[in-house]
Structure formats: structure tokens, C-alpha cells
Amino acid sequence: MRNRLLVSALVVAILIDVAGIVFFVLFLTQSGKLRKVQKERQVMADNLAAMRNSQAFTVDKPLELPERHSFIAKQDGTHDRYAMAPPMVFDGAKDLTLVIYLHGMGSNDLEPFLSPKQSTIAQTIQSHYPAAIFASPNYRATTSWANPLAIADINQNIHELMERYPVSQIVIMGTSMGGCSSLAYSYLAADDIKAKIVGVVSCEGAGDWQALYHKTPSKMVKTGMIIGLGGPVEAVPNMYSERSINNNLEKVRPGTKFALISAEQDTVIPPFLQKEMAEKLKSANFPTKLISTPDKHGVPSSELYLEGLNFVLNK
Numbered sequence: 001m002r003n004r005l006l007v008s009a010l011v012v013a014i015l016i017d018v019a020g021i022v023f024f025v026l027f028l029t030q031s032g033k034l035r036k037v038q039k040e041r042q043v044m045a046d047n048l049a050a051m052r053n054s055q056a057f058t059v060d061k062p063l064e065l066p067e068r069h070s071f072i073a074k075q076d077g078t079h080d081r082y083a084m085a086p087p088m089v090f091d092g093a094k095d096l097t098l099v100i101y102l103h104g105m106g107s108n109d110l111e112p113f114l115s116p117k118q119s120t121i122a123q124t125i126q127s128h129y130p131a132a133i134f135a136s137p138n139y140r141a142t143t144s145w146a147n148p149l150a151i152a153d154i155n156q157n158i159h160e161l162m163e164r165y166p167v168s169q170i171v172i173m174g175t176s177m178g179g180c181s182s183l184a185y186s187y188l189a190a191d192d193i194k195a196k197i198v199g200v201v202s203c204e205g206a207g208d209w210q211a212l213y214h215k216t217p218s219k220m221v222k223t224g225m226i227i228g229l230g231g232p233v234e235a236v237p238n239m240y241s242e243r244s245i246n247n248n249l250e251k252v253r254p255g256t257k258f259a260l261i262s263a264e265q266d267t268v269i270p271p272f273l274q275k276e277m278a279e280k281l282k283s284a285n286f287p288t289k290l291i292s293t294p295d296k297h298g299v300p301s302s303e304l305y306l307e308g309l310n311f312v313l314n315k
Contacts, residue, residue, distance in 0.1 A: 066113045066122070066136070071160070073140075075152045082157045083109040084135035087165075088126055095168035098161060098196075099125060099309070100154070101136040102178030102185070104299070105145075105224045109138040111175070115299040121173075124302035125309060133165055139181070145228030146181035146188065146243050155190045162193075170196045171312055175299055176269060177224065179205030179261075180212070183277075184243040187251035194253055199312025201305055203261035204269045204297060207246040207277030210237070218268045246277060249284045257287040259308030261300065268297040287311075 066083040073080060087096060101121065103111035112121035113136070122134050137157045144150035161167065170193065174182035179202040186200050206212040213225055213233045226232050229239040241247050258281050262274035274290065281288040289311045293300050309315075 066110070066134075068109070069157075069160075071156065073149070073153055074156055075149055078140075078149075080138050080140065080153060081109060082135060082137040083113060084133065084161065085113070085122055085126060087133055088130035094166040096165050097129065097132045097313070098158070098165070098167045098170045099129075099132055099134045100158060100170060100172050100182075101134070102139060102154075102172070102174030102181045103136060104174075104176035104178050105221065106142045108142065109136045111178075111299070112136050112173075116302060119302050121299070121302045121305050124306050128306055129309070133161060133167070135161055141228070143177070143224035143228045144181075145177060145225055146184045147228050147230070147239070150181070150228075151185065151188050154185060155193060158193050159190070167196060169198045169313075171199050171201060171309060172197060173201040173203075173305060173309070174205070175203040176205075176297065177221075179203045180209065180243070180269075183207060183245040183258075186256060187245070187248055187253075188243070197253060197256060199257040199259070199309075201259045201261070201308035201312060202274075203300065203305065203308075204263055204266055204274070205260065205277070206269055206273040207244060207280060208273065209233075209240040209244045212269060212273060213240060215270055215273070216268060217270075221268060246280045249280065249286075252286065255287075257289075257312040259289045259291060259311045261291045261293065261304050261308060263293055263295045263297055263300065265295060266297045 066085050068081050068083050070079065070081045072078070101112040103109060112134070114120060122136075125134055126132060135157065137154050139154050140147070140150040158170070172182040172185055174180075182200050182202050183205050186197055187194065189197060209225070210233050213222060216222060225240075229243075230236050231239075233240045245252065258278075260274045260278055262271045264271055271292075278288050278290040289308070291304055291307055293304055
């Protein structure tokens, strides 16, 4: 009886060992197949990424990728970045123009280097002004709305560029949130920077941020302003008032020129806000040009930004 039990136990042990070997072999086989599948998936993902990048960067002219500079904000140690394109022609001149572009809400520092797709803002500007420096700060967040930290970061980025290049004049440019922020920055900038600002090209901007908050049909814009400025207009009225150029014309450097691009079908930042601002600026003797386009809200043709830049630079 005992011998039979021993034999049975031995048989069971052998069967378990055989099963273990079989499972081990199957495991190795499946692991090999899994690695192969994972490799194929990675190759496919790389190909798809390459295709997306190819499509994203397909424009009528060859796209020059900008330099992207990381920095640590002096205000609070936050890590951020800005994108810039150095002068295409640099012969040692000491009177370079610096064009600063402020992106729209939800976007980032690459906006002017990617939009519009047919011919980007940066391409168009530098093809006509090859000696210009074109830079685009990230200015803190996608919904910063020129809050104090965003202003401090823009100052820091411009000071860094002024240390690298002999900048004699500065133009502030922007779209949507950036169009509004460019107007505010024209007088909120550090004194040495403001002294060099000769003009502003504001696309779809607003000179009265309280009115924008109450009149915009876009809940996204209103929410973005609340996030960026620390509350609704009723809670922090000073934050909105201090960024409304209509209320701060005496702080703008005399002689500053303004080109206002207004989209006639804009249902996000109503075009009447640009028209009212143009009248305010003109009545305060600031040279102003209102450029209308039949577009909806967004980044319009880069030729409109060039037209605005030509105006503020007397070209």
C-alpha cells in the first residue's frame, strides 16, 4: 500500500514538473511574441507621430523651428519657456527691432510659429523684416490674462533678449487674450522696456476688460479671466481696471502707435470693443489704425499682422 502511494506521488510530481516545463516554454514563446508586438506598435506609433508632425509643419514656405529657451522665474522660481527666432540678417547693427508676440488663451509660445498654417506670423514678419528679432513668451499659463506673474515673466524674457541683442525699439503683438494683454503690457511693462515700445499690434483685443467680462458670449473667456485674474470682476475690480487701456491712457508712453485688428464676425471678443478703443486712442492723440477683416474669432491671415506692424513702424 505504501509503495503504491509513493509511486502515485512520484507520478504526480513528474506530471507537475512536465506541466511546469510546458508552461515555462509557452511563457517564453508568448513573451517573445509580446515583445515583437510591442516593437511593432512602437514603430507604428513613431510613424504616426512623424506623419502628424509632417502634416502640422506643412506650409507654403519651409518652416524654421524657433529656439526655445527655458528659464526660472525670478518672482517665484517657476520653470517656464519662451520661443524666439533670431535675426535672419545680422550685420552688427545696433538698432534692432524686437517683436514680442503674446499668444491666445489655451495656446502657448509656439502659436506664431505654427499659425496660420498657410504662412505663419513669424515667417511673414521676418521675411519682410529679416533683421527683426521675433519672440513669443509663454507668459505663465494658458489663462494668465496679464496677471502680475505673467507681466513679470514677460519683463524677464525681454530683459534677457535685450542683454543678447542691441534692441532699440520694441513692438508688442498678440491675439485674443494676447491681443488684450499686449495692450495692457504697453503701460504695465518695466520702465526701461516701456521706453522702447513704439507700437502695439492687437488682434481681437479689448480696451475695457470689465465690459469684455460682461459682454463676451463665451463662458470660456469669462472663466479664463476669473482664473487668470483671481476672481470675477465684482470680486477683484482693480485687476480688471488696471488692465483696461481705456482707463490708463495717461500711463502709455506718448507717441505709441496702435494697430487694432478687428474680426467682424467675432462672437468671442465683440468687435465693437475694438471700435470703441480706437476712438478712445484717437481722442487721446495716439496714432491708431483699425484694420477690419470679415473673419470669425481666431488667428487671421498673417498679412494683417504685417499691415499692423508696417503702420506702427512707419513703413
